[in-house]
Amino acid sequence: MPEQSSDIGALVRGIRTAVSPFRSVLRELHGSYSSVSDGTVADYIPELAGADPAWFGIAAAGAADGQLFEAGHSGLEFTIQSIAKPFVFGLALEDNGRENVAERVGVEPTGDAFNSIIKLDEGSHRPHNPMVNAGAIATAALLKGDTQVARLNRLLDMFGRYIGRRPKVDVAVFASERHTGHRNRAIAHLLLNFGMLPPNVEEVLDLYFQACSVLVTARDLAMMAATLANGGVNPLTGERALQARYVQDVLSVMYTCGMYDYAGQWAYEVGLPAKSGVAGGVITVVPGRMGMAVFSPPLDSHGNSVRGVAVCRELSRRFGLHCFSSAPAADGAQLPWPAPGAATSPQPA
Numbered sequence: 440m441p442e443q444s445s446d447i448g449a450l451v452r453g454i455r456t457a458v459s460p461f462r463s464v465l466r467e468l469h470g471s472y473s474s475v476s477d478g479t480v481a482d483y484i485p486e487l488a489g490a491d492p493a494w495f496g497i498a499a500a501g502a503a504d505g506q507l508f509e510a511g512h513s514g515l516e517f518t519i520q521s522i523a524k525p526f527v528f529g530l531a532l533e534d535n536g537r538e539n540v541a542e543r544v545g546v547e548p549t550g551d552a553f554n555s556i557i558k559l560d561e562g563s564h565r566p567h568n569p570m571v572n573a574g575a576i577a578t579a580a581l582l583k584g585d586t587q588v589a590r591l592n593r594l595l596d597m598f599g600r601y602i603g604r605r606p607k608v609d610v611a612v613f614a615s616e617r618h619t620g621h622r623n624r625a626i627a628h629l630l631l632n633f634g635m636l637p638p639n640v641e642e643v644l645d646l647y648f649q650a651c652s653v654l655v656t657a658r659d660l661a662m663m664a665a666t667l668a669n670g671g672v673n674p675l676t677g678e679r680a681l682q683a684r685y686v687q688d689v690l691s692v693m694y695t696c697g698m699y700d701y702a703g704q705w706a707y708e709v710g711l712p713a714k715s716g717v718a719g720g721v722i723t724v725v726p727g728r729m730g731m732a733v734f735s736p737p738l739d740s741h742g743n744s745v746r747g748v749a750v751c752r753e754l755s756r757r758f759g760l761h762c763f764s765s766a767p768a769a770d771g772a773q774l775p776w777p778a779p780g781a782a783t784s785p786q787p788a
Contacts, residue, residue, distance in 0.1 A: 461775050462508050464757070465497050468750050469510040478737030478745035481717040486615035490517070490719065490736035495746055498661035499731045501776045502668035505675035508775070513657040517734060518612045520716030521575070522660065523598075523650040525689045525697065528569040530597050531581040532685040540581060543635055544574040546688075548695045548702055564633035570696040570714065573626045579647040580636050587642050591649055598653055600680035601663040603673055606653050613652040620648060651716075657734040660722045664730020667712075690724060694762075701741040701748075709752050710761030721747030725760050727779035 473495055482488035496512035531540050544566045566574035584590030591608075599605035627644050630636040636643060655663075666673045667690060671681035681689065693712035698705040705713060713723040719736035721744050731754065735746035755761055759768035 459508065459775055460773075461499070462510075464754075464772070465499065465508055465510040468753060469495065469497055472746045472749055473511075475746055475749065476737075478739055480719075480736045481738055481742075484612070484615050484619060484717070486609075486612040487518075487718055487736075492737050494719070494734065494736055496657040496734040497732070497750055498657040499729050500658075500661040500665035500674070501729050502665050502674055502725075502727055503776060505662065505665060505673070506775065507658060507661065509658060509661075512734060513661075515734065516654045516656055517718045517720065517736075518609050518651065518716075519653045519655045519660075519720065520651045520718045521570070522655075522714045522716040522720050522722050523653060524570050524575045524578070525693050525714050526597065526601065526663070526681075527575065527582070527594070527650055528578050528692065529681045529685055529689045530594070531569075531578045532688055533682055534583045535581050537685075537688065540578070543581060544569050544577045546692050546695070564630075564635060566630070566635070568692055568696040570692055570699075572623055573630065575650075576623065576627050576643060576647050577630055577635050579650065580643045582646065587645065590646055594646065594650055595653070597680070598655075598663075600673060600676075600678050601666045602655070602659045603662060603676050606655060606659070608649050609652045609654050613648050616648040616651060617645065620644065623647070655720070657720070657732045660720055660732030660734075661730050664722045664724045664732060666730070667724045668726050668728060668730050690726065693724065698743055698748075699741045701739075701743055705748070709748075709755045710763055711751070711755060713751065715743040715747065717742050719744045719747065721751060723751050726762075728760075728774060728776045 480488060480490045480492055494512050494515060496515060498509040498513040500507050545568055547567045566577050568574050569578045582590050584593055595605055624644060627636060627640050631640055666680050667686060670683050671686045672679050690712040693714050694706060696702050697714040711723050711725060713721060715721045717738060719734050721733045723731040733744060733747035733750045735744045737745050739745050757772050758774055759766055
């Protein structure tokens with residue numbers, strides 16, 4: 440009987456999704472931005488260079504019910520890349536606690552590129568934050584596990600709790616990153632020199648490269664974002680993916696550091712915690728309401744998806760999602776999920 444009830448619930452959610460005006464909004468945005476030809480597909484990782492610039496998917500999932508809305512290539516798999524960083528940071532916090540993690544990586548924004556080396560040679564020698572490569576490598580080194588395989592399995596299990604299914608690593612992308620990751624290898628050895636990394640540098644780098652090579656879809660990323668929006672609990676499975684006390688830590692660094700050296704402009708214009716990756720993904724969290732994800736490979740000069748930034752900017756403006764906004768949503772637009780504590784009324788079909 441519980442299984443039948445679950446099937447009925449999924450059917451009801453599907454019907455609601457099919458008739459919702461929000462679905463039409465996503466389709467409209469997909470149509471509007473599909474013709475955008477700006478940006479360049481990442482090619483410094485050879486396996487990413489073959490991505491089709493026309494790929495473009497949008498997905499959004501409710502924090503309370505996991506109801507999914509999507510448009511375009513939302514089910515197409517790609518590698519998560521730097522979007523893995525906040526989730527690995529969350530696992531490191533659970534494994535070690537705030538104080539111990541803070542000894543190895545800070546939480547300050549930096550205006551430098553995500554793969555910068557220079558500032559490691561200044562001050563405390565601690566990476567500025569876990570969203571840049573140096574910080575992410577230091578964070579990966581903090582994950583618990585008796586063996587390299589055990590640490591990888593814990594990593595994949597963690598992603599599985601957010602997504603609702605255990606993902607796989609794209610072996611070809613992992614091998615490509617491992618073979619060409621000389622700059623990351625230099626960063627790791629500099630961290631080792633300053634005592635910020637243990638001696639097993641190659642194992643740490645492998646785990647970092649594997650984390651970046653996890654295969655996801657825009658749907659998956661939307662559910663991961665919805666899980667953070669729901670206080671760390673997957674809204675579909677009910678499984679806790681991150682301890683509640685660390686959700687604010689993850690969202691804080693996403694807000695201030697998640698969009699590379701465009702983070703300040705993003706915070707000003709979009710006003711939501713987010714993270715991008717060079718495969719073309721962008722993940723955005725609307726706390727208490729929903730998670731959003733966009734996939735489109737062409738990147739701007741900062742390394743962010745051109746269409747991804749544009750769609751998130753438009754959704755934030757249209758629905759009044761900026762965390763500091765006091766203005767009403769444009770044209771009375773409403774999300775399927777009301778703001779926490781807001782008076783609810785029946786939504787039009």
